[in-house]
Amino acid sequence: MPDTPLPTLKAKDFATDQDVRWCPGCGDYAILMAVQRVCAKIGATRENTVFVSGIGCSSRFPYYMDTYGFHSIHGRAPGFVTGIKIANPDLDVWMVTGDGDGLSIGGNHLMHLLRRNVNVNALLFNNRIYGLTKGQYSPTSEPGKKTKSSPMGSLDFPINPLSLAIAAEASFVARATDKDRILVEVLERAAAHRGASFVEVYQNCNIFNDGAFDFATGKDVREDNVLYLNHGKPMIYGKDSDKGIRLVGCRPEVVTLGEGGVSEDDLLFHDETNKTMAMMLAGLHHPAFPEPMGVLYREERPTYEDQLHAQLGVAVEKRGAGDLDALFNAGDTYEVA
Amino acid sequence: MPADDHATTRPADTLTSAVVRFAGDSGDGMQLAGTQFTDTSAILGNDVATLPDYPAEIRAPAGTVAGVSGFQINFAAQQIFTPGDQVNALVAMNPAAFKAHIDDVEPGGTVIVNDTEFSKTNLKKAGYPTPDGSKEPYNPLDDEAYNLKYKILRVPITKLNQEALKDSGMSPKDVNRCKNMYALGLVYWLYDRPLDTTIRHLTEVFAEKKGRPEVADANIAALKAGYFMGETAELFPVRYRVAPAPIQPGKYRKVTGNEALAMGLVTAAELAKKKLHYCTYPITPASDILHYLAPQKHFGVRTFQAEDEIAAVCAAIGVGFAGQLGVTGTSGPGLALKGEAIGLAVMTELPLVIIDVQRGGPSTGLPTKTEQSDLWQALLGRNGDCPTVVIAPQSPADCFRGAIEACRIALTRMVPVLLLTDGYIANGSEPWRVPKASELEPIEVRHTTANRDRDGAGDASHFLPYTRDANLTRPWAVPGNPGTEHRLGGLEKQNNTGSVSYDPANHQLMTRIRAEKVARVVDLVPDLDVHGDPDGGDLLVLGWGGPFGSIRTAVDQARAEGRSVSAAHLRYLNPMPKNLGDVLKRFDRVLIPELNNGQLRLLIRGRYLCDARGLNKIQGKPFLIEEIAQAIDLMLSGDWGDAEALYPQAGGVDVNAQALGV
Numbered sequence: 001m002p003d004t005p006l007p008t009l010k011a012k013d014f015a016t017d018q019d020v021r022w023c024p025g026c027g028d029y030a031i032l033m034a035v036q037r038v039c040a041k042i043g044a045t046r047e048n049t050v051f052v053s054g055i056g057c058s059s060r061f062p063y064y065m066d067t068y069g070f071h072s073i074h075g076r077a078p079g080f081v082t083g084i085k086i087a088n089p090d091l092d093v094w095m096v097t098g099d100g101d102g103l104s105i106g107g108n109h110l111m112h113l114l115r116r117n118v119n120v121n122a123l124l125f126n127n128r129i130y131g132l133t134k135g136q137y138s139p140t141s142e143p144g145k146k147t148k149s150s151p152m153g154s155l156d157f158p159i160n161p162l163s164l165a166i167a168a169e170a171s172f173v174a175r176a177t178d179k180d181r182i183l184v185e186v187l188e189r190a191a192a193h194r195g196a197s198f199v200e201v202y203q204n205c206n207i208f209n210d211g212a213f214d215f216a217t218g219k220d221v222r223e224d225n226v227l228y229l230n231h232g233k234p235m236i237y238g239k240d241s242d243k244g245i246r247l248v249g250c251r252p253e254v255v256t257l258g259e260g261g262v263s264e265d266d267l268l269f270h271d272e273t274n275k276t277m278a279m280m281l282a283g284l285h286h287p288a289f290p291e292p293m294g295v296l297y298r299e300e301r302p303t304y305e306d307q308l309h310a311q312l313g314v315a316v317e318k319r320g321a322g323d324l325d326a327l328f329n330a331g332d333t334y335e336v337a
Numbered sequence: 338m339p340a341d342d343h344a345t346t347r348p349a350d351t352l353t354s355a356v357v358r359f360a361g362d363s364g365d366g367m368q369l370a371g372t373q374f375t376d377t378s379a380i381l382g383n384d385v386a387t388l389p390d391y392p393a394e395i396r397a398p399a400g401t402v403a404g405v406s407g408f409q410i411n412f413a414a415q416q417i418f419t420p421g422d423q424v425n426a427l428v429a430m431n432p433a434a435f436k437a438h439i440d441d442v443e444p445g446g447t448v449i450v451n452d453t454e455f456s457k458t459n460l461k462k463a464g465y466p467t468p469d470g471s472k473e474p475y476n477p478l479d480d481e482a483y484n485l486k487y488k489i490l491r492v493p494i495t496k497l498n499q500e501a502l503k504d505s506g507m508s509p510k511d512v513n514r515c516k517n518m519y520a521l522g523l524v525y526w527l528y529d530r531p532l533d534t535t536i537r538h539l540t541e542v543f544a545e546k547k548g549r550p551e552v553a554d555a556n557i558a559a560l561k562a563g564y565f566m567g568e569t570a571e572l573f574p575v576r577y578r579v580a581p582a583p584i585q586p587g588k589y590r591k592v593t594g595n596e597a598l599a600m601g602l603v604t605a606a607e608l609a610k611k612k613l614h615y616c617t618y619p620i621t622p623a624s625d626i627l628h629y630l631a632p633q634k635h636f637g638v639r640t641f642q643a644e645d646e647i648a649a650v651c652a653a654i655g656v657g658f659a660g661q662l663g664v665t666g667t668s669g670p671g672l673a674l675k676g677e678a679i680g681l682a683v684m685t686e687l688p689l690v691i692i693d694v695q696r697g698g699p700s701t702g703l704p705t706k707t708e709q710s711d712l713w714q715a716l717l718g719r720n721g722d723c724p725t726v727v728i729a730p731q732s733p734a735d736c737f738r739g740a741i742e743a744c745r746i747a748l749t750r751m752v753p754v755l756l757l758t759d760g761y762i763a764n765g766s767e768p769w770r771v772p773k774a775s776e777l778e779p780i781e782v783r784h785t786t787a788n789r790d791r792d793g794a795g796d797a798s799h800f801l802p803y804t805r806d807a808n809l810t811r812p813w814a815v816p817g818n819p820g821t822e823h824r825l826g827g828l829e830k831q832n833n834t835g836s837v838s839y840d841p842a843n844h845q846l847m848t849r850i851r852a853e854k855v856a857r858v859v860d861l862v863p864d865l866d867v868h869g870d871p872d873g874g875d876l877l878v879l880g881w882g883g884p885f886g887s888i889r890t891a892v893d894q895a896r897a898e899g900r901s902v903s904a905a906h907l908r909y910l911n912p913m914p915k916n917l918g919d920v921l922k923r924f925d926r927v928l929i930p931e932l933n934n935g936q937l938r939l940l941i942r943g944r945y946l947c948d949a950r951g952l953n954k955i956q957g958k959p960f961l962i963e964e965i966a967q968a969i970d971l972m973l974s975g976d977w978g979d980a981e982a983l984y985p986q987a988g989g990v991d992v993n994a995q996a997l998g999v
Binding site for chain 2: 018045055062063068069072073078088090108111112319320328332334335
């Protein structure tokens, strides 16, 4: 083997020649940039990378990545990625979905992808609205939201993507916003995780739901509304890093450091491997609580495709490689002279 | 061995064929008894054809008509194509089985009943009424009318079986589960069959695989007891012999359609040097394909039981995208769910094989009963102009060939192929001539290995996924190969580049290309073969799928009577054989028997301007030969009137009278 170093690709090497057709100012642009940067950082190759999506604004994503790509049908991307990974576990597979695609029409499939622990990176762009169909409420829209299809306010109670992912036995659950400094780091960790990685990205739809996540992205307010999670570190947040999360009984509460004798040691320390804690964190909502960003949960668990291929190996060990004539002649055969 | 002892005191009648049906409660082991009788007869050299008939409920209330499970075998000293019309010998293990099946027995036929089970309770469970002023329910076995019409033999099978196994050390429940073998032994004696095949089977299953030799011994003891009972009790005035059939020499085994289809898929993958990925969701009557394939992991077969029908087909398409053989299997309701994804496979021009084991519809319909009513769905049931290749095997063994053809076309022409079987051929069985793997034609699959970094200028759009060869097949470029990175999707594709295109002229062009691509598969479709008079005649009976055997037999009978009748059978529904139009023109009349309300008939009329008439049976059951024979009579006598469709006698339907009372 000649040890010529392989050419390293830069973020721009993952861009296609297609015109990006998202609306100017859409949060998807920032996510695309972040993903391209991550691909370069992790040393991905174009030929071994596959982006798969369903239908919706977010699902245009594969057209803009110069890798293999599949823009499939509404809600069904999990089926396609599962087939691809079973057929070729060596591929780096990313799945891009949205709150409508992944939680409404495709909610069932997402759940099964996560519990099976297929080794893919599932990115759910949550803008709390149907963008491509021009502005109807989505499964993550807030109750009472007035849209074209809900002039008197939506009656649907919203679903929480992170709680759903944890309940569906996802082995990696994280969140970031489209403008977040930690987005690249979260995506990098998702890519490194062996198993189904679920990342919710708060994504601004500046046409139909502008400002939905201002509380979590606005320069002036962000620090007071977002809790950045760090494994093994106390849960501290706030512009002045003076607020924290404490557990009273089973209930989390917001405290101010120094007030009433509260010190760092009284706060919760983040443990990414604690599923109960992850479920609690997933349930923290603005404005009563800061919303957690970063990795909520991770666990090491065998992937679906690794186990499947292990069974194939065992079968060959036990029975020898398949032989068609043996298959044809199994059972009771008889000769007609 | 008792079977070698032909020194019986009673005479033996020689028959050319016989039809036996085992019927009992769904927990009575009738399917096993029937399968064993079939295996034994096949090994004896008879031609065989079978028809299992079981309820949709796994265990409907014991003793009720809803819970009756049946298995019919036609075995013959000549070539046969169907499980037979009328039953020559019925085994009825309880009153419900008697009630459900007695009308199918030929007048004068033998009916062996398990007399022990004809109790007051069981007669009531079967729905026999208690006459006014009586404490005892009506018992058909005491009815003079039945006794005049049939040879009814009352054998207390339950009791005799208990007696035979009283020293077996088995629990009463386990003893009772052997009574199917007692009944089978009795029927083996009646038809002069050897016991060795079944003894070997019982030993293998219970003693060797399950490690319960005592169960094997008990079953074998019951089998022998039944046989000796026939020998010694002088119940039967005669026993019957059916000599071996003159079939093509070679090695044979009995296969069901689902089993043959599964073997065909494994074979196709090997021939193509691909790995078979069978992605599916359990559904009757297709689940057995999954059950046959799941243990074939040593062939590298990957089975994926998805969360639903849609995920299953999507995974299969993902497999095709990743460069392997993706197959999904289902029945009618599942095909409806897969429609959108099949459209995506048409648009992305990826190889995909979809199996639909048809059952009675619409909606949930008749899950365990057969029908051919998904033809329109297969051909037309998707949004947009969305053509796929559609193939329909004609018999259980033919499913092997059909599966290989479907995979060959999908893999070499980059097109989804729908394989339509039905409950009748999926669960029915017949002898299959065992092929030699080395004699099967390999499937040559080509992958594009163009490398833009090596061959091109490094331009991202260098690789053109929608260029084509003379068959209009586009290149199959697979993730992992550098230089052919491309994006597929359901949005309309620009010719050559495969980029998203909303151009009107391009959409018209691409729609025509997709249609023409499927049409060009016709060069792989054999010409339609006319059985009878290739140059034409008074009547052509045109069929597809499962009715092949009934049509062939009825046409042969009519021809033996000197009628000008021929048969032709379509295995390719899309594209249809090149010569079909010419064949149709050579006949004065065309009859199309189908187990639906006239789906092929409409297509033939529309495409070929042919005034075809239909024989349409929609009863969850296959055609009887007699029904087709009657339709042939009507067509030839000109008594077919103005009606578009003839209905089989038993199914004469008058919608006004029956639905509206007018």
